[in-house]
Amino acid sequence: MRALACKILVVLRLIPRPAFTARLVSGHPDPDTMADGQIYVVGGRGYSKWAYFRCPADREEIVQLSLMPERRPRWTVAVDWLGRPTINPSVRQLDGSYAHFWIRRGRVDWCADSGRGVRRV
Template identity: 35%
Template sequence: MKLLSTYLRKLVLKLERFLPPRRLIVVKGDALPAKMPMRSIVLAQDGREDWCVGLQCPCGCGRTIELLVIEEAHPRWDYSVDAKGSPSLHPSVWLTNGCRSHFWLKNGRIHWCH
């Protein structure tokens, strides 16, 4: 079963470049939804304040990644959205435990760090 899981994760990573860019979805509140969309990036806004950005780990492990974008947070991330609605994050996302993924999100596309 583990071999099949590893194979499917590698297949998803290879197909990434053929799929449409990820999109930004805005939700109201200071928390991410319990069920995260597969390929979209979610921005939680409480009133007029951007709170956090979330996404499912692109490696396919199923982990929800939550990145704070509020000014007071350390560490914190910045996001931008291009004219086509594709989000970018800065700095890179580097998970230090679990799957240990390290990637950039640029114009809705995952760029893996090696």
């Protein structure tokens, strides 16, 4: 139902088309079957452990974020009534594509330093 509501709002041009939607799953997703544009939140009602998704800069890269409060670093994923995720803080790949971005209401907002290698000291 949420997906249909989102599609209608996009067609009516009331909201922009989201690059990502979120799905709650009970176990870790198989990387070979992960869909583009889908964030898999591993957990259950009232708790979240991990978030997995394909990197928007390089679909071959799988991003894995810890959502557990006792771990560092950690992120939060908030999902609105249309299934659009917001991730905080930003996501920064330190290898591979060196992508640096925010996901807000399902949209990708790129940071100015995205794609640049991280200088190691």
